[in-house]
Amino acid sequence: MKKFAYALNESTLDLFFPHERIKTKVQILTILLEATRFLLYNEPDSLVSDSKLILHVKKMSRLFFITKNKYYSINFPFTFIIHDDITFINYRSIIDLDSKTISDLMSILKDDRFNSLVCLDFAEPVFELEPDYNDNLWILLKDLLMMEDGYLRFDKDTDGYLNAKADGKEHTHPENHIDIFYSNNNTFKVGLEKTIIHETFLDYIDSQTDCMYLKKFR
8 A cells, every 4th residue: 555645735725625516527637637747746745734635545546635624535547656756647558647648638628629519529629639649648538537536525514514403404414424426416415423534534435444334313
């Protein structure tokens, strides 16, 4: 098992913890790519503050974004190597994730043609960049769009809980809870009896440690 922790500053906090709730796959991919860029150009720090990014590589490979009262995690589908203090990240040994690759993928996701109703319009920005990548850019982008991103978030939301409690519905919005999925049609909460530390959150998701169990609140 390898675990790498990185301190987050104000600008990266705004990037990885947007003020509006994450609702789309494009938002997830944008965060994944920006986090990959961050890993490339920052050094791990074992003495990090409450705000941190953790890359956890074991049987699973995940990114954990940590602040004082909120943690969330997504799949990290890339190979991560540090050699002679230099970070290398690639996908299936066919394409390197460097600054140019990340910027090109981001430009496709932000291109108006990405949301076109015509499939050929969608293909154009990919086709324009493919010669730079030996036709491997589409393989990477397609796999990112198709991958199971594994989004999971812990939240301590006192205001939301008190508002629900005032309506007599406190068990619809527990103060401490885990949100599973992110789109409006799929997301739901699992209530927790108390606040958990981020190490416990990591343990919840680790498939090689003992499972946690649910029980009824009444």
